Amino acid sequence: MGRILWLAWRDLTLELRGRTGLLSAVFFLAVMLLILAMAFGPAPQDLRKAAPGALWVALAFAGSLLAGRAFGLEVEDGTLDDLLLTPGGREWIYFGKLLFQLTLLTLVGLVLLLLAGGLFYLPLQQAGWLLAVLLLGALGYAAVSTFYAGMLARLRGREVLLPLLLFPLVVPVVLAAVRFTQGLAEGLPVTELLDWLRLLMVFDAIYVAACAMLFPLILEG
Amino acid sequence: MQLARSNPKSRLDGLTWLVLSLGVLGAVVGFFMAMSSPPDQNQGFVARIFHMHVPTAWMAYLASFGALFYSVAYLVRRQAHFDRVAAAAVEVGLIFMALALLTGMLWARPTWGVYWDWEPRLTTTAILFAIYVGYMVVRGAIEDPELRAKAAAGVAILGAINVPISYMSVKWWRSLHQTQSIDLTTGKIMVDSAILIPMLVNLAAFTLLYVGMVRLRGIIAAREAAQEEA
Numbered sequence: 001m002g003r004i005l006w007l008a009w010r011d012l013t014l015e016l017r018g019r020t021g022l023l024s025a026v027f028f029l030a031v032m033l034l035i036l037a038m039a040f041g042p043a044p045q046d047l048r049k050a051a052p053g054a055l056w057v058a059l060a061f062a063g064s065l066l067a068g069r070a071f072g073l074e075v076e077d078g079t080l081d082d083l084l085l086t087p088g089g090r091e092w093i094y095f096g097k098l099l100f101q102l103t104l105l106t107l108v109g110l111v112l113l114l115l116a117g118g119l120f121y122l123p124l125q126q127a128g129w130l131l132a133v134l135l136l137g138a139l140g141y142a143a144v145s146t147f148y149a150g151m152l153a154r155l156r157g158r159e160v161l162l163p164l165l166l167f168p169l170v171v172p173v174v175l176a177a178v179r180f181t182q183g184l185a186e187g188l189p190v191t192e193l194l195d196w197l198r199l200l201m202v203f204d205a206i207y208v209a210a211c212a213m214l215f216p217l218i219l220e221g
Numbered sequence: 222m223q224l225a226r227s228n229p230k231s232r233l234d235g236l237t238w239l240v241l242s243l244g245v246l247g248a249v250v251g252f253f254m255a256m257s258s259p260p261d262q263n264q265g266f267v268a269r270i271f272h273m274h275v276p277t278a279w280m281a282y283l284a285s286f287g288a289l290f291y292s293v294a295y296l297v298r299r300q301a302h303f304d305r306v307a308a309a310a311v312e313v314g315l316i317f318m319a320l321a322l323l324t325g326m327l328w329a330r331p332t333w334g335v336y337w338d339w340e341p342r343l344t345t346t347a348i349l350f351a352i353y354v355g356y357m358v359v360r361g362a363i364e365d366p367e368l369r370a371k372a373a374a375g376v377a378i379l380g381a382i383n384v385p386i387s388y389m390s391v392k393w394w395r396s397l398h399q400t401q402s403i404d405l406t407t408g409k410i411m412v413d414s415a416i417l418i419p420m421l422v423n424l425a426a427f428t429l430l431y432v433g434m435v436r437l438r439g440i441i442a443a444r445e446a447a448q449e450e451a
Binding site (some may be wrong): 176 | 351362
């Protein structure tokens with residue numbers, strides 16, 4: 001457990017000190033939302049309808065953009081081998097990277113949520129539920145993207161391969177998260193929407209478990 | 222030929238020939254049976270495409286199950302043979318998936334008036350198709366055979382787990398927020414034996430064809446691997 005936190009903490013420190021990577025990703029997504037808002041706009045009701053879809057597709061892009069970073073630095077600095085040589089199981093590497101990825105995605109998601117509130121007139125009153133769906137959805141994205149990023153870490157074409165593998169798998173997350181967000185925006189009672197959150201939880205539980213089990217097996221060496 | 226004989230996995234054996242020829246024969250017989258089956262009372266002759274559509278769709282899911290099984294077997298046993306069979310299952314499965322999608326669309330046009338409908342089964346098959354295209358791309362991108370086998374197994378296992386989840390999510394996505402809730406899929410249930418028997422013949426024929434083609438592909442892959450090593 002300690003190792004997991006240390007690994008995530010180290011990656012976060014590196015990411016925050018490096019700055020350029022995270023900042024350029026956030027700006028790219030902000031520009032993407034701006035363009036999408038222009039494409040769907042300017043009528044507020046159209047924008048509000050498109051908001052959840054734009055938000056969650058943007059976050060899916062964020063997931064695939066940031067996942068490469070989780071292992072990219074390790075490969076550049078040659079520290080991946082050090083991690084693999086550490087005695088004991090290898091699941092903790094996955095969980096550490098997952099925690100790092102989840103933290104980044106949640107932060108980016110919060111920024112995107114505020115942007116969607118501003119540009120797309122997405123109502124943000126029920127912040128608690130929005131935060132819940134953001135966390136569960138980000139966990140779903142991060143579970144799959146961290147696994148594939150680790151698997152493809154040393155490949156040259158990984159920037160293209162990662163979204164190709166990631167997007168079809170996270171279809172359930174996109175559907176559930178978009179429907180939940182849309183329901184909140186339309187003012188439906190939350191009790192009617194809870195099934196979507198349950199679906200997200202099931203997805204997260206299955207994929208975190210499966211990826212953690214498979215991760216040590218598919219890593220090289 | 223020396224190489225081919227040295228490894229029993231790369232010999233083109235009688236069983237493969239038998240399965241393949243039975244499959245071809247069955248497909249021909251099944252085609253004639255399908256063409257002579259009575260027209261559906263709602264859909265007319267269009268329903269005959271189901272004799273093609275149902276078996277191919279069935280093979281698509283058999284492929285995903287086979288890929289899952291052999292990928293797990295590879296990760297447990299670490300024998301290159303399992304990896305080759307998993308790859309063959311996906312590769313042949315992709316053809317059947319494409320056929321299932323195509324026949325589904327051809328049926329949808331005269332029946333629903335559109336080529337594409339977000340019906341759960343159709344959508345799940347499309348998602349599965351995308352996942353296995355990714356599988357083939359990953360295989361193509363990795364040079365090292367062992368690394369390739371491991372990565373491919375990871376993709377195949379996660380992809381197969383995804384089938385029930387994405388099916389359920391698409392189903393809910395369609396139903397919970399839809400103004401029209403007529404279940405268009407109920408028209409597919411066929412009970413009449415005049416339709417059921419050709420359907421079963423076709424199903425058996427396609428299963429044989431699928432198994433035979435996967436065996437054949439596995440043998441070819443084994444020979445390729447042997448040649449690379451030599």
